[in-house]
Amino acid sequence: MKWRFAIPAIVFIALCGVFGWMLYRTGAEGYNVSVLQSPLLGKGAPSFKLPRVEAMDQEIDSRDYAGKAYLLNVWATWCVECRHEHPVLLAIARQNIVPIIGLDTKDDLNDAQRWLNALGNPYVATAFDADGRVALDWGVYGAPETFLIGADGKILYKHVGALSMRVWQEQFLPRIQQGSAPVKPVGEGS
Amino acid sequence: MIVELGHFALVLALCLAAMQSYFGLAGAHTQRAQWMAVARSALVGQFVFTVLAFGILVYAFERSDFSVRYVAMTSSSALPAIYKFTAVWGAHEGSMLLWLLVLALWSVAVAFFTKAMPESFLSRVIAVLGVVSIGVNLFILWTSNPFERLVPAAVDGNDLNPLLQDPGFVMHPPMLYFGYVGMAIPFAFAVAALLEGKLDTVWARSLRPWTNIAWAFLTVGITLGSWWAYYELGWGGWWFWDPVENSSFMPWLVGTALIHSLAVTEKRGLFKSWTLLLSIFAFSLSLLGTFLVRSGVLVSVHSFASDPKRGVFILMLLALCIGGALLLYAWRASRFRSDVGFAMVSRESFLLFNNALLIVATLIVLIGTLFPLFIDALDLPKVSVGEPFYNLMFPLPMLPMLLLLAVGMHAGWKRADLSMVRKPLLIGAVIAVIIGIAIPLTGYGKAPLMTCVGISIAAWLAFSALIEPFNRIRRGHSLSPSVLGMSIAHLGVALFVLGVTIAKSYTADRDTALSPGSTAQLGQYELTFVNVKDVEGPNYTAAEAEVVVKEGGKVIATLHPQKRIYRVQKNPMTESDFLADWNRHISVAMGEPLGREGDTWSMRLQYRPLVRFVWMGALIMALGGIIAVFDKRYRTVAAKQSSPVTAQAAAKQGV
């Protein structure tokens, strides 16, 4: 009879435990509460065929890269964080481990060409996604975002936010080396 | 220098709060009158220094002292004076200081104006409030100090978020906090009763006025927030089931249940342990809300930019206060049993259902709010819970409750004899159904089922609420503030339901591009865009459009919406203009300039019928709650007694 009065206390303490756990996760390194997990992980990469920023008369077709692993980096000249991650992309490109394909979304062509000329071009090819439809198909909601596509054409990993060497080493490289199954992504580390 | 004094005042307030708690508890435990007096004095001191600290912060804002980090973050030199004042609570640190101030105010009010309770009980109440004050004060000093300096001082501030530069924002947080924080009073009363091991009807009678006042403030605060969001954000919604909004709504729901449960405890000495639990639950929801909003676990437009470190502190405060209270409850609540009964049809029974259904509603909102957080904590793919869920689930307990309310308010204690009201209620029901079909058809042209149901319920409820006052006046009986307050509050509920039903059913929106001279049709209204010109405000520049509204060819209003750019933060903001009648709102909001000349604008035209009743109904509810406080039985009771026995005898005579 008396024990039912203890129920509120027990439920409350359990709830506090859950809240504590939630806080722990929120405060954990690299966690960002507003990053969405992509439902495309483990699925085939959406295909696209778009003109190239470097030479608009040429086209880049995603099927040309089938059978090899590659990175897809979504960027734009109006995106402040893309500026910050650009040197990192150049460094990764120099390592020559996987090719990086750029997806320039909702941008001005002249601005994009000037950007690549001035800052350097880490991409083997940059697709010009004028109206953002391709980026939408990839589930991009805020540039910059970087995808890792495996040799089998499946999306292995997605990073939202500016890429850093740390994320490259901790999240991308292991997956490239394993060619492993997709794991849940993390948001931008600080 | 003065700013540092403010900081110091806060530290002093903390020390005094500690004294308040220690001497309050120890004095009551050892029955030492001197110690209890010390606790009371410490409370006054804490209050004085908290006011001083808050006053100094206000001073820093009025002087635009940008060497204070908080002032630099939330104010600017061009900010109009009134908004410099409200900017004090415009962000996390200042709003927590407001929280503390409101708690101090409440503590003083309760300490000096509570009737009938013995000194030792009040000492315990003061002590509990002191503990909460200590917690909040420490939180401020440790993690959220508004007096922190910015070195070197900023040349000018970041300006207050333009959304908050609005008259509605002046009143909304203070009102909300008076309600939110006011729930600490029933909490303190409950803990004190558990400590004392005694809970009688005098306890309930003393607590009821305070609970009513806190509840009324919360009602007004939420209503102001809803109204402000409606006309400020401009897209016509007045409730979004946002997690932060839900955090204020849940204490309100439990507070409503508490008000009604206290009635049973006062009248029959029943539901004692339940009332205790509700008192603790209401305040725990207040603290939970504070946690959710400021810890960073939530994503919401309302949440303060905050970090998990603050979240840890609030969680600990929550765990200690509520955990402690609930453990005390687990240990002691079982001794508050009463063995009196009541009939299946009785006021007690109706109020029991009232409580049950309100708690179900609270739990539904709680689950909806916390579920996405839990899913994310489990590393599962995120989900969002929004309006579709609540629109489906919330009426489940609420509709039955409204129906029971219409009947239950006439039920007598112990065994209700409803024979006298049966006929009026039945006639009223028939009339209500007729109204429920007539108004949609004649007023608005279409009659969807839920609309007719909603209007019928509202009409029946209104009718029922007026029966009792009508009868009393007709027979020449007196109309006590209790009965009047109850009737008015329930009438407010009816008006609220009516407003919600009609506003939701017949709302109309139109997005369109308009060039000067062109007209758009919105239902039976014609809106003509005349021209647009540039205007200058104190801290913004704007494009102002002139739009003429016609109904049936006759001009009924000229509206002047603005698209503002605030100079400091450079964000654009839409200020809609409204034709706001009692029975409809028509508004125009400017979007973007289109085309080469920039004279064509995209605009949103909105029609919201009867939306004013949503807020009027809620305010009338609050009014009813306040009126009930003036009932003479709350005033007749003799001054503080030192022994509980005398207090009981006095209470018996007083009523």
Next chain:
Amino acid sequence: MTRLWSFLLLLCLAVSAFAIDSESFEDPALRARYEYLTHILRCPKCQGETIAESNAGIAVDLRREVRRMLSEGKSDAEILDFMTARFGDFVLYKPPFSTRTFVLWFAPVMILGGALIIALVVIRKRTQQSFDDPPGSDASATEGNKVDAT
């Protein structure tokens, strides 16, 4: 982390300049569906807004897609599936029925049922007890129809 926050925040500060489109539908049925869909789809990036309210780039794009799919004759379900395939269930303000949302959808009814049962049990117990106030009690209610107020 702070930088991403301020970047996202900046993009969402245009909240108040809410989303007004310059094109509108001629067909009222389509317009109604557009209003409905844009009010239950959540902006993937913003702090809890529908794509109807938000002025963020992605919200504008998604509204454009909804408009396009409506004029192509797609059903509501197809449009919602398009969105969840790309952004996950997060963008639906009405959570889908699945094993993980089972608790959410069934809890309200269960709680309501449970509460009513408990209420009835309590009332039944009380009806069997004496209605008289015990001697020495300080209760002040009087029985019957005379409502001496709450």
